[in-house]
Amino acid sequence: MNSPEALDPALHVLRHTFGFQAFRGEQPAIVRQVVQGGDALVLMPTGGGKSLCYQIPALLREGCGVVVSPLIALMQDQVQALRQLGVRAAYLNSTLGAAEASAIERALLAGEIDLLYVAPERLLNSRCLGLLESARIALFAIDEAHCVSQWGHDFRPEYIQLSILHERFPQVPRVALTATADTATRAEIIERLALQEARVFISSFDRPNIRYTVVEKDNPRRQLLKFIRTHHEGDAGIVYCLSRRKVEETAAWLRSEGIRALHYHAGLDPATREAHQTQFVRGEGIVMCATIAFGMGIDKPDVRFVAHLDLPKSLEAYYQETGRAGRDGLPSNAWMAYGLQDLVLQRELITQSQAPEEIKRVERQKLEALLGYCEAPACRRVLLLHYFGEESTPCGNCDMCLAPPDTFDATLAAQQALSTIYRSGQRYGAGHLIDILIGRASAKVKERGHDRLSTFAIGKHLPETQWSTLLRQLAAQGMVEINEHGGLQLHDACRPLLRGEANFVARRVRESTSTRAATSVRREIDFASDEARTLWAALRQCRRDLAEEQNVPAYMIFGDATLKQMLDARPMSLEAMFELSGVGERKLDAYGSQFLEVIQKHQRRQAQNA
Ligand code: ADP
Ligand code: ZN
16 A cells, blocks of 8 residues: 555655654645746745745755745754755855855755755856756745835845846746735735746735734833743743834843843844844743844744834734744744834824825824724734735634623713813823823813813723723724824714714723733643653753754754654654654654653653652
């Protein structure tokens, strides 16, 4: 009898080289298309498993797979990871000396390389193109293909010239890959890379292992610290802040609280930036505080959380940033603290930017959508996916699903708020309006005579936090607008409400939203017992030792997902070890016995203690 593997060479490579049991989603169809020599455009979320879509065809087709990748810093990691699997991989970029580069060129011509990573500017020079013409090329993979888009934030001019690959190598299949979902970018990729003939593979953009939580800002640093302490002690994570200064301050503060935090932003000198990035990627359990400069190509699979201390620019940016959590598929958190002040700040940034008016208008709309996300009293994931054109049902893995908010009829309160905005002249921010509503006679309130307004103290029966939630919800539903100075103004949409022709349902604030979120999120890797925790620590130590010996990131030895399987399955033989996902032939040979020994020793000790 033939096994399915014998019939399907792709499955054979998947199991023996990569150590995975089954393909995911669209992977088998994509692999088939490229192996057969067709072009493909692959749209898959971060962590979806794009790399296998060109790595396996490169191994199955004759010749070398050439991978165009915009990030020099990442090439080395990718090549190292492949070598760990026993794949003959190399890269060509400006970090190589002449002798090293020519050694790789010779190996390429001799057919000794399966996968070659090349920087786009390198690839495009005529010498390199000539070299590739003399070699046998299995395929071209164009990673981060959205870099062709002039409208995107990752635009790379060299990417546009990559259409030359089609002209010079018409017989070689090309596969372009990206995690950027929108239709405009997709069309641009097809157009600019001459992929009209390509089959397009669109995967769901859902990231089911990521739990989304949004909390109202109260004392953001404390909230962050509590979130980390409760759920992510010892885990790697990213904390995004808007400004460089805040990045540095947040990192310093976390360190003073005993958390291993680093900072990263575009203002650091390149050497420091790289050192911090390397420490984050290689180390375990480092929290990186960063601006969005820390972005594309953070390939670390075991980032357990992404936290936002400031509002991102749009839902696209938010989804991309949070998508850096949990590439390995294990439970992870996307956590954001926000307040109305963030919105005001983002508004201001848009207004001050040099962009043309029509772009600013789009940016404002995007910000509105983000506010809608933060304030909507319904499943976060449904909303996110809907924004990206995918319909879904409540997920059960976001703060809204796990602890549905209480709502109440707030029609009267909303009318009172709107009326206060109107009577005070439609130019004050939330803080001042709330002072009026709850009857706090601040200096400013007295100075403006607002203590004589008919709505002064009209809302003193509701807590201050309830009023700020209400104002944000009014803004999220388009009833009020926030101008670039943070002043609230009435919008036409509020008329039915003011006239008493519509009701307004508001979320009731709880005592502390941060504790609510905290209790609802479980620990990411659950340990059944102290005994399991001991073995987990021993397995991690073994991995750390091996990684240090070879000077590679720990996850390249085995990812957390594989280690977790060792913990659960307790394999007692190499055959049993080979059954685990993530254990291929090369790694079984290289590391299998060390990990077996750790498990056996642990089991013996358990038996003695019993
Ligand atoms: P992307 O490039 O789409 O962000 P990767 O190719 O880096 O994603 O894959 C994400 C993670 O999923 C990696 O750790 C990878 O090893 C793992 N993975 C990919 N395909 C499979 C599969 N079929 N079975 C198990 N794990 C997989
Ligand atoms: Zn949900």
